[in-house]
Amino acid sequence: MAASSRAQVLRLYRALLRESQRFSSYNYRTYAIRRIRDAFRENKNIADSEKIEELLNKAKANLEVIQRQGTIDHMYATEKLIIERPGNT
Amino acid sequence: MLLWRRLAALRGERTPRRLRAGGPGPGPGPGRKSDGGGAPRPLYMDVQATTPLDPRVLDSMLPYLTAYYGNPHSRTHAYGWESEAAMEKARQQVADLIGADSREIIFTSGATESNNMAIKGVARFYKSRKKHIITTQTEHKCVLDSCRSLETEGFHITYLPVKKSGLIDLKELEAAFQPDTSLVSVMTVNNEIGVKQPIHDIGEICRAHKVFFHTDAAQAIGKIPMDVNNMKIDLMSISGHKIYGPKGVGALYVRRRPRVRLEPLQSGGGQERGLRSGTVPTPLAVGLGAACEVAQQEMEYDHKRISQLAERLVTKIMSEVPDVVMNGDQEHRYPVLAHQLLWSLPMFCGQLEQMKTWLTHLLDLALVVSLQKKKWIIQCRSAYST
Numbered sequence: 001m002a003a004s005s006r007a008q009v010l011r012l013y014r015a016l017l018r019e020s021q022r023f024s025s026y027n028y029r030t031y032a033i034r035r036i037r038d039a040f041r042e043n044k045n046i047a048d049s050e051k052i053e054e055l056l057n058k059a060k061a062n063l064e065v066i067q068r069q070g071t072i073d074h075m076y077a078t079e080k081l082i083i084e085r086p087g088n089t
Numbered sequence: 090m091l092l093w094r095r096l097a098a099l100r101g102e103r104t105p106r107r108l109r110a111g112g113p114g115p116g117p118g119p120g121r122k123s124d125g126g127g128a129p130r131p132l133y134m135d136v137q138a139t140t141p142l143d144p145r146v147l148d149s150m151l152p153y154l155t156a157y158y159g160n161p162h163s164r165t166h167a168y169g170w171e172s173e174a175a176m177e178k179a180r181q182q183v184a185d186l187i188g189a190d191s192r193e194i195i196f197t198s199g200a201t202e203s204n205n206m207a208i209k210g211v212a213r214f215y216k217s218r219k220k221h222i223i224t225t226q227t228e229h230k231c232v233l234d235s236c237r238s239l240e241t242e243g244f245h246i247t248y249l250p251v252k253k254s255g256l257i258d259l260k261e262l263e264a265a266f267q268p269d270t271s272l273v274s275v276m277t278v279n280n281e282i283g284v285k286q287p288i289h290d291i292g293e294i295c296r297a298h299k300v301f302f303h304t305d306a307a308q309a310i311g312k313i314p315m316d317v318n319n320m321k322i323d324l325m326s327i328s329g330h331k332i333y334g335p336k337g338v339g340a341l342y343v344r345r346r347p348r349v350r351l352e353p354l355q356s357g358g359g360q361e362r363g364l365r366s367g368t369v370p371t372p373l374a375v376g377l378g379a380a381c382e383v384a385q386q387e388m389e390y391d392h393k394r395i396s397q398l399a400e401r402l403v404t405k406i407m408s409e410v411p412d413v414v415m416n417g418d419q420e421h422r423y424p425v426l427a428h429q430l431l432w433s434l435p436m437f438c439g440q441l442e443q444m445k446t447w448l449t450h451l452l453d454l455a456l457v458v459s460l461q462k463k464k465w466i467i468q469c470r471s472a473y474s475t
Contacts, residue, residue, distance in 0.1 A: 027133075068148060084129070
């Protein structure tokens with residue numbers, strides 16, 4: 001049970017990060033990646049299985065949001081920000 | 090526009106296509122492919138003016154812009170019921186953010202309308218007995234303009250001055266009360282320099298004098314914890330597009346116990362407790378609700394992040410740029426990053442070269458630069474991004 005949970009959590013984490021990379025907007029992309037990383041890091045020591053279940057459901061819901069919004073962001077993409085240019089940070 | 094061109098010429102660049110004479114270039118929108126060929130977009134630093142939509146907020150709004158398009162006031166069919174349910178859920182989300190009851194939230198078209206409703210509404214309702222209002226000199230234009238229009242109706246207004254730090258003097262506030270004062274209006278966080286007024290104390294003073302306390306919390310909501318009961322607030326204006334929500338929606342909190350009475354500005358079908366008639370825009374209300382919920386969940390995390398970034402920005406500028414003065418109180422402010430930092434830099438003609446170098450870096454950051462005689466006052470409003 002614990003082993004499959006761990007695998008499940010890692011799978012979700014990787015999926016979330018992968019979907020977040022698809023955002024074309026610099027703001028959304030960097031915020032999503034940072035937030036996901038920090039949220040998983042913050043909750044890594046939780047032992048209560050109910051709480052874990054709740055957090056996993058929240059993560060799954062957020063994954064769906066990111067998938068949908070990533071697609072929309074792509075449809076309405078615009079030029080890159082000046083700081084995304086190579087040589088400008 | 091001319092200034093941009095001159096400064097761009099200094100850098101040796103051609104002015105971007107959109108700024109050249111000869112009509113507007115192709116605008117933004119779908120179909121405009123970002124092939125990297127167009128001019129790069131500037132970094133957005135004017136977060137005090139408006140914020141981008143959070144993807145979670147847009148996600149919650151889309152169903153109500155596409156499938157669930159019913160009028161929430163249609164009582165007789167499922168389209169109406171589902172819209173109404175969404176609107177009420179949004180109302181509860183807004184109420185939860187400020188510690189209020191959902192029946193105390195009225196949806197409006199923005200903080201400007203909320204401010205107008207609060208100030209003119211309360212003043213006119215109690216005008217038979219109370220004709221005095223207290224506000225500050227640094228309020229938002231809509232508050233000052235509402236007060237000015239009330240003056241033409243026969244009210245008298247006290248505009249309290251602010252100290253050098255931007256905060257009001259509580260003793261002056263106490264002294265300004267008169268037996269016929271009906272309302273005190275002080276904004277929570279200033280939109281120009283980011284100072285946080287002592288709302289707790291002002292609330293106590295107003296409660297003691299039995300005068301209604303209105304606060305324009307547009308910049309404070311979702312960024313610092315607000316509780317209308319702890320802070321003894323009777324009316325509060327909320328703006329959607331300052332908290333990563335949609336533009337065109339806001340809310341007004343109107344206390345029910347003890348009841349605050351308002352004369353409605355907008356007449357019509359009696360929606361929103363009769364205080365603001367008109368169909369509530371369900372997608373916008375849902376967006377505002379979602380923005381409030383996200384803000385509540387992320388408040389602590391965002392505050393930590395913003396404080397780090399603000400610290401870095403202020404320290405670097407104050408230490409490396411000579412002759413800089415930061416406007417506003419150092420301690421009682423919202424970590425300056427989400428608000429405008431106003432610096433005054435004495436600039437003499439001889440230092441133009443230096444200024445040119447600094448400016449070329451800053452120009453890429455979409456700063457607004459205004460020349461005031463020999464002083465450059467750089468308005469730098471910092472970003473939510475990164």
